[in-house]
Amino acid sequence: MNTNHKHYFQGTTNEILGHHHRYYGESSEAPNLPNHVHEISGCSTKDDGHRHYINVFSGFAIEVPGGHIH
Template sequence: MNVIHRHYFEGISDRVFNHQHRYSGLSSESPNNPIHVHEISGCSTKDNGHRHYYKLITGPSTEIAGGHFHSYQGFTTTDQRHYHLLSGSTLINNFMPSPRQKFTTAEARQIGEQLGIDWSKNPFNVEQFRIGLDVELEHGRRDRATNVTEDDSITTAKIALAHLNEFPDYYTRLTKLEKEAKAFWKR
């Protein structure tokens, strides 16, 4: 049966010059015949002031119970005089991870520290940051039309951090504004 299908993929590049990039997406479509492959292409996250693009062809399918997957390996484009190795496997055909719904306080603290947030010096606290992470998941897998992060925690965190750097109580204000708007539109 030659069913057209795609595969979800995600990973982290190798480490070059003390940094890595995250990447994720959906493969190209392909019929489900025994010797099929997929194209994996896209753009990595922006880390260390730059990003990389990639376009790889997977290996043939590896059959397992419940479906199959593909392995891939290749290099990104060169930027700032270096490139990265990408290698891994796709997820099982037509499997899409569930959209992330929320972050814990511990996750928010760890992600913030990865971004260099010093909690003792910032005008916002971990809870405001966690709320921001939860709100900015609206730019993830919850809605295909607005999905720009693929639920990547660092990309989501950078959006939240940008808003909190504008106003340390940004998400408190947003919550109040949304309540007022709902009340107004109920009239």
């Protein structure tokens, strides 16, 4: 039986032009199979209220050592 998975992410950008952003988001679900892609969406925020929205697609799966697939 194959199941789907998704990814969540969050972090803080480097400071550029005197400010930085916090960002967060999640991917769409995708099957646990080679060569899957995810739609990735999220938002960055800053304390003064301005935001940047993202919506992109990942590349294909990449095998890494230890049998893990990114």
